[in-house]
Amino acid sequence: xxxxxxxxxxxxxxxxxxxxxxxxxxxxxxxxxxxxxxxxxxxxxxxxxxxxxxxxxxxxxxxxxxxxxxxxxxxxxxxxxxxxxxxxxxxxxxxxxxxxxxxxxxxxxxxxxxxxxxxxxxxxxxxxxxxxxxxxxxxxxxxxxxxxxxxxxxxxxxxxxxxxxxxxxxxxxxxxxxxxxxxxxxxxxxxxxxxxxxxxxxxxxxxxxxxxxxxxxxxxxxxxxxxxxxxxxxxxxxxxxxxxxxxxxxxxxxxxxxxxxxxxxxxxxxxxxxxxxxx
Numbered sequence: 001x002x003x004x005x006x007x008x009x010x011x012x013x014x015x016x017x018x019x020x021x022x023x024x025x026x027x028x029x030x031x032x033x034x035x036x037x038x039x040x041x042x043x044x045x046x047x048x049x050x051x052x053x054x055x056x057x058x059x060x061x062x063x064x065x066x067x068x069x070x071x072x073x074x075x076x077x078x079x080x081x082x083x084x085x086x087x088x089x090x091x092x093x094x095x096x097x098x099x100x101x102x103x104x105x106x107x108x109x110x111x112x113x114x115x116x117x118x119x120x121x122x123x124x125x126x127x128x129x130x131x132x133x134x135x136x137x138x139x140x141x142x143x144x145x146x147x148x149x150x151x152x153x154x155x156x157x158x159x160x161x162x163x164x165x166x167x168x169x170x171x172x173x174x175x176x177x178x179x180x181x182x183x184x185x186x187x188x189x190x191x192x193x194x195x196x197x198x199x200x201x202x203x204x205x206x207x208x209x210x211x212x213x214x215x216x217x218x219x220x221x222x223x224x225x226x227x228x229x230x231x232x233x234x235x236x237x238x239x240x241x242x243x244x245x246x247x248x249x250x251x252x253x254x255x256x257x258x259x260x261x262x263x264x265x266x267x268x269x270x271x272x273x274x275x276x277x278x279x
Contacts, residue, residue, distance in 0.1 A: 005033065005149070006066055010059065010082055011073035012038040012048055015099055018128040019071070019157055020052055026130030027156030037062045064089045069153065071121075072098045072108075076269045079103050083111040090114055095146050097121045097153070101172055102269025104165060105139030117146040120168060122176050123157055132158030135171040173263030181258055182211060 007023070009016045016036060023029040031053040038044060038059065045056035059082065064070065070090075074082050079100050096118045098108055105118040118139035123132040134154040138147050147162070154160040163171055186207045193203030218225055233239045246252065 005068040007034050007069045007071060007153075008062070008064060008067040009034070009036040009071045009073050010062075010086065011071075011075075011078075011099075012036045012041070012044050012056065013073065013075075014125060015123070015127075016071070016073040017048065018125045018132075019073070019099075019123060020048070020054065022127040022130050022132070022157030023153070024052055024054075029156070035062070035067070059085060062089075064091065064094065068093065068095065069149070070094055070096045072096065072100055074100070076100050076103050076273050079108075079273060080111060083108060087112050087114070090116060092116070095119070095149055097150055099123065101176065102169070102266040103273065104270060105137070107270070107273075109140060115141045117142040119146060119150040120165065121150060121154060122168060122172055123154065124175055124177075124179050126179060127157035130157055133175045134158060134160050135163045135168060135175060136160060137163055137165045137168055169263040169266040170259070172266040173259040173261075176266075177258075177262040181255070186211060 007029070009020065020034060020036065023034065024031055032055070034052070034054040036045070036048055036054055036056045038056075040058070045058075048054060049056050064086070070086070072079070072082070090112055094116055096108065096112075096116055098105070098118060098120050099122065100108075100120075101122070103120075105120055108118045109116075119142055120137045120139070121134060122136075123134040126132045127134070132154075134157065136147070136150050136154060138150075151160050151162070161171075186204070189207040190200060190203045193206070194200050198206075214228075217228055221228060223231070229243075233243060
């Protein structure tokens with residue numbers, strides 16, 4: 001069904017590009033069914049057109065008459081302005097997917113003042129290679145077929161989890177922001193390896209494959225991460241020494257705080273841009 005839909009991205013940043021790449025290269029969506037629009041950055045539009053052979057335009061010159069799915073992928077602070085611009089052009093057949101961090105479906109429904117289906121979608125940048133984990137939640141006017149469409153589109157760029165809107169903030173803290181935490185970890189593993197005599201490219205391959213293998217073990221094993229950790233930790237061994245250093249230096253707490261702070265920031269965006277109390 002998805003391959004027969006026309007998709008318009010409002011926003012042409014890194015997340016929009018990641019989704020566009022996944023849809024074209026992993027899902028086989030024809031580039032002529034994808035449009036990306038931004039406000040003023042012509043160079044960015046030119047870059048996306050050359051790279052993916054999609055149509056690009058400015059938001060001001062955008063027509064939505066032939067579009068089925070509208071994907072909002074702008075910065076949260078631009079949400080109200082963009083929605084006000086789009087509102088006169090919205091039609092009954094449109095389905096809106098929002099990638100706006102922290103912005104609720106009810107806020108979007110209020111701004112557009114139309115009974116259109118709004119589905120919040122939170123992918124991550126791994127969608128560029130078809131390996132995202134995407135959380136989706138439904139707004140007030142979403143029907144089963146709209147949710148099916150959102151799932152189908154999201155499956156084209158990775159795995160999908162249907163969650164409640166109340167869970168979206170912590171999902172954002174884990175999955176939306178999570179790739180950066182792992183890149184940060186790999187960055188430091190790479191640096192210490194180089195300091196101890198390894199070539200940087202070799203160190204990167206070793207660290208990345210180790211992370212990939214550990215992730216695959218978690219996904220394919222019935223054991224919990226804690227149980228897997230215990231299985232590879234011999235008393236007084238090298239792994240035990242490394243884990244002791246992590247604990248002594250607050251490694252676990254740092255990870256927890258990263259997720260908590262990202263989730264808190266997602267919540268605060270509602271207060272900042274929607275002008276409503278944060279629960």
